[in-house]
Amino acid sequence: MPTLHTVNKSPFERTAFGSCLKHLAAGDAVLVLEDGVVGLRKATAFAGDLDAVSGDHKLYALGPDLDARGLKPDDLVSGVTVVDYGGFVDLVAEHDRTQAWL
Template sequence: MTTLHILSTSPFADQRLASCLRLLSPGDGLLLCGDAVYALNPDCAPRQALELMPEQIALYALQEDLDARGLHDWPARLQVVDYPAFVALTLDYARSNSWL
């Protein structure tokens, strides 16, 4: 069963991103929103961890949060989504898990 993992906290605040990455399975998706998009900053350990994810795991980020934080240099595999696409993603996966 595929899961959309939704992460909104900064990867520099705690270990949620690392915990999430350990639980991802092929076919799952990871959506970064809020301060979690800071994981996409070039040359940081969280970005390197995201780039090492297997290709069978989709990586998404909310456009509004990328823009609000001035992030424009992201991995080629990243799929940038708006809020309607975010809602559609929750329907595309069998379940959603918010890492609160």
């Protein structure tokens, strides 16, 4: 019964992203959007937190929000799948529930 978690806040400003990563159950995935995407850049102080979960959980980023912030797929930690708005909808539909971390 996996959950899709969504995060839209930078981990450098708020605890939502970090808290989300600490509450993942087996099979859960994380979709990062809006300001949350700045937390996906490699070699940040937050990258280790992502590494700790990326082996067990799928990480997705909303492409338009990466673009808007000048982030390229190569800038991100490994294991992030970029999706568009249609992909966002598909992810919501594929999971049993969605939990937003505001």
